[in-house]
Amino acid sequence: MLFLCAIVLPACAGEHFAFVQMCDPQFGFGGYKRDVLRFQQAVRQINELQPDFVVVCGDLVNIASIDGTMEDLAKEKSAFRMPCYCAPGNHDVGAVAPELLAQYRRVIGPDYFEFEHKGQVFLMVNSELWAVTVPEESPKHDAWFESCLKKASAEGKPIFVAAHRPLYVSSPDEPSDAWNIPLETRKRLLALMERHGVVAWLSGHIHRTVLNDYKGIQLVSSTTTSVNFDEQPLGFRIWHVGEVRPYRHESIPLDLSNICPGVRVTGTVSGLRPNEGCVVVVISGRHTPEHWSIEALQRLERQSYSVEVVKDGKLALEGPPKETVTVVVVAHTPGPKGLQVRFASIVLDPLQCGDKPLSFVFQPEQATSTAPAAGAE
Numbered sequence: 498m499l500f501l502c503a504i505v506l507p508a509c510a511g512e513h514f515a516f517v518q519m520c521d522p523q524f525g526f527g528g529y530k531r532d533v534l535r536f537q538q539a540v541r542q543i544n545e546l547q548p549d550f551v552v553v554c555g556d557l558v559n560i561a562s563i564d565g566t567m568e569d570l571a572k573e574k575s576a577f578r579m580p581c582y583c584a585p586g587n588h589d590v591g592a593v594a595p596e597l598l599a600q601y602r603r604v605i606g607p608d609y610f611e612f613e614h615k616g617q618v619f620l621m622v623n624s625e626l627w628a629v630t631v632p633e634e635s636p637k638h639d640a641w642f643e644s645c646l647k648k649a650s651a652e653g654k655p656i657f658v659a660a661h662r663p664l665y666v667s668s669p670d671e672p673s674d675a676w677n678i679p680l681e682t683r684k685r686l687l688a689l690m691e692r693h694g695v696v697a698w699l700s701g702h703i704h705r706t707v708l709n710d711y712k713g714i715q716l717v718s719s720t721t722t723s724v725n726f727d728e729q730p731l732g733f734r735i736w737h738v739g740e741v742r743p744y745r746h747e748s749i750p751l752d753l754s755n756i757c758p759g760v761r762v763t764g765t766v767s768g769l770r771p772n773e774g775c776v777v778v779v780i781s782g783r784h785t786p787e788h789w790s791i792e793a794l795q796r797l798e799r800q801s802y803s804v805e806v807v808k809d810g811k812l813a814l815e816g817p818p819k820e821t822v823t824v825v826v827v828a829h830t831p832g833p834k835g836l837q838v839r840f841a842s843i844v845l846d847p848l849q850c851g852d853k854p855l856s857f858v859f860q861p862e863q864a865t866s867t868a869p870a871a872g873a874e
C-alpha cells in the first residue's frame with residue numbers, strides 16, 4: 498500500500514509546489530520608471546527562487562489609456578522564466594470600459610480563464626465584472642465561474658481564485674465600497690466558494706497586506722511592487738502548496754540595493770492655499786513647457802521616476818538616477834468640474850541633484866487650471 502501511494506503520490510497526497518502572488522505592479526503609480534525598475538527586480542528575484550508559476554492580482558498599470566503602458570508590462574513579464582498569469586484590475590480595464598477591456602485582451606490575453614497545476618485548479622477572474630454589472634460581460638463571467646467551480650469540485654480538486662479586489666477587508670458583511678466586492682455579490686460568491694471547496698482567494702487592490710479566513714478559505718491581499726500604504730516593504734508573496742492546510746505563505750521583500758542608485762531630492766513648498774493638496778513628480782529629461790498641464794504630465798508619464806505626496810510643505814524623494822530631471826510640483830484642490838491645479842517646476846542637471854534643498858513658492862495670484870478628477874485606486 499505504501500509502495501502504491503509512493504508511485505501515485507499526486508493522487509494520494511497532492512504534490513508540493515510553490516507559486517508567487519504579485520499585486521499591483523501598477524506602472525506609473527509611484528513613478529513610471531521607478532515602478533518598472535522594481536518590477537524588473539521582482540522578476541530577477543523570482544527567477545532565482547524558481548517557483549512553478551506567478552499570478553499577478555491586477556492593476557498591471559496605473560493609466561491604461563496611455564499608449565504603450567500595457568505593452569511595457571507585457572514586455573517586462575516576458576522575462577519570467579516560468580508561466581505568469583494575470584488578472585485585470587480597475588486601473589487596467591476601468592469600470593469596465595469596452596476599449597480598455599479590448600486592449601487588455603489584445604495585449605495581455607483573456608481577462609478570465611482557468612488553469613490546473615499538479616491537481617489544483619486556479620481561476621483567474623475579472624473582479625471588475627463583479628464590482629460593476631456589464632450586461633454584455635458580467636453574466637458570461639458569472640456562468641463561467643460557477644461552471645468551473647462545479648467541475649473542479651466534482652473532480653475533488655482544490656480551487657484557488659486569483660482576483661484583483663478582495664471580497665472584503667475587515668468583515669464579511671462590511672458595506673460595499675471602492676475597496677471590496679459589493680455586499681450582495683460577495684455573499685453569493687462566499688456561499689458558492691464554501692460549497693465548492695475553494696481554498697484561497699488571492700487579491701491586491703488595497704496596497705496593503707490583509708490576511709483573512711472565511712470558514713477555512715484563505716483570503717490574502719498582499720504586498721505590491723509599486724506603492725504600499727501600510728509601510729510594509731515592497732515585494733511579493735510566495736505560497737507553498739502541499740497536503741496540509743492552511744497553506745503556508747510568506748512575503749519576500751524586494752532587494753532595492755541596486756536600483757536607482759542616485760541622490761535625494763529634498764526641499765520645501767510654500768504659498769499653498771488652505772485645503773490645497775500637493776504632489777511632486779520627477780521626470781527624466783529637460784522639460785520647460787510654458788504652461789504645465791495635467792495633459793502635459795500624462796504625455797510624460799512613462800518618463801517619470803517618482804511621484805510623491807508633499808507632506809507639511811516638505812518634499813523628500815528617493816533619488817532619481819544621475820541624469821537631467823525636471824521636478825514638477827502640482828498643487829491641487831477639488832473643484833466642481835474636477836481638480837483645480839497649479840504648477841511649479843525646475844530643471845535639475847545631474848550635478849545639481851543632491852544636497853541642496855529646493856524651494857518651490859506658489860504665488861497667491863497664480864491662476865489655476867482645471868483637470869479631470871483622478872479615479873480611485
Ligand SMILES: [Zn+2]
Nearest residue numbers: 556586702874
Ligand atoms: Zn485597484
